[in-house]
Amino acid sequence: MIDARHVLIDLLTDSGTSAMSSNQWAGIMQETNRTRKQQLLSFRTGSKRYHRYAFYYTYAPGAGIRENTFQHIGGKGKFFVSNTLFDTTRANIEFSGATGVDLLCEEGKHPAIPAPFKGNLDTVALEQFINKTGSENIPAVILTITNNSGGGQPVSMQNIREVKAICKANCIPFYIDACRFAENAYFIKLREEGYQNSSIEDIAREMFSYADGATMSAKKMHLPI
Ligand SMILES: *Cc1c(COP(=O)(O)O)cnc(C)c1O
Numbered sequence: 001m002i003d004a005r006h007v008l009i010d011l012l013t014d015s016g017t018s019a020m021s022s023n024q025w026a027g028i029m030q031e032t033n034r035t036r037k038q039q040l041l042s043f044r045t046g047s048k049r050y051h052r053y054a055f056y057y058t059y060a061p062g063a064g065i066r067e068n069t070f071q072h073i074g075g076k077g078k079f080f081v082s083n084t085l086f087d088t089t090r091a092n093i094e095f096s097g098a099t100g101v102d103l104l105c106e107e108g109k110h111p112a113i114p115a116p117f118k119g120n121l122d123t124v125a126l127e128q129f130i131n132k133t134g135s136e137n138i139p140a141v142i143l144t145i146t147n148n149s150g151g152g153q154p155v156s157m158q159n160i161r162e163v164k165a166i167c168k169a170n171c172i173p174f175y176i177d178a179c180r181f182a183e184n185a186y187f188i189k190l191r192e193e194g195y196q197n198s199s200i201e202d203i204a205r206e207m208f209s210y211a212d213g214a215t216m217s218a219k220k221m222h223l224p225i
Pocket residue numbers: 012013014015062063086088089144145146148149177178179180217220
């Protein structure tokens with residue numbers, strides 16, 4: 001509720017805090033001379049390298065997309081299930097009156113245990129939660145990749161596939177919080193069997209192909225890959 005100009009240092013977000021490449025700075029200069037429609041088109045063309053979603057919405061700042069989306073489909077009595085909701089995503093969900101539910105896999109809760117994909121969602125717990133709560137009360141399942149609030153731990157392709165299958169069987173929309181998707185794709189290449197020879201782009205495309213939609217902050221870590 002505080003006016004943005006009164007916030008001198010934002011300790012909540014890591015958006016817009018990383019160094020930008022010369023290509024990114026040049027991109028800003030080039031886009032400045034274009035109309036908003038041209039800007040949107042070039043954003044869409046770039047995005048289509050990774051996914052084929054039918055609609056694109058751009059907001060400044062990025063948090064606005066979650067504000068609009070989750071507050072629109074949320075509300076009292078609704079539950080959003082996730083591996084771990086990013087704090088500002090959770091804030092928008094809770095502001096609508098809905099409840100955020102984190103169902104992180106067990107190994108993700110123990111920092112000392114080494115495991116390749118500690119950001120995975122506990123799919124057994126997800127099925128139990130859906131049975132208990134009723135799919136009509138769950139507007140969306142949101143997989144955060146990588147699981148930023150959980151130490152930036154990655155989610156495996158197998159887990160993404162399993163979450164998709166459960167959502168599909170229960171008619172629940174499946175969203176990806178994609179702020180750090182490139183890093184997640186890299187970890188899949190590094191650690192998941194069968195992906196060593198795939199390109200990061202192909203892995204990203206497969207990840208997005210399972211979801212009904214995605215939100216992301218474009219000020220994150222999307223250095224040209
Ligand atoms: C950074 C980030 C966001 C967006 O955060 P803002 O508060 O909009 O800057 C959302 N989800 C994840 C997983 C993030 O890493």
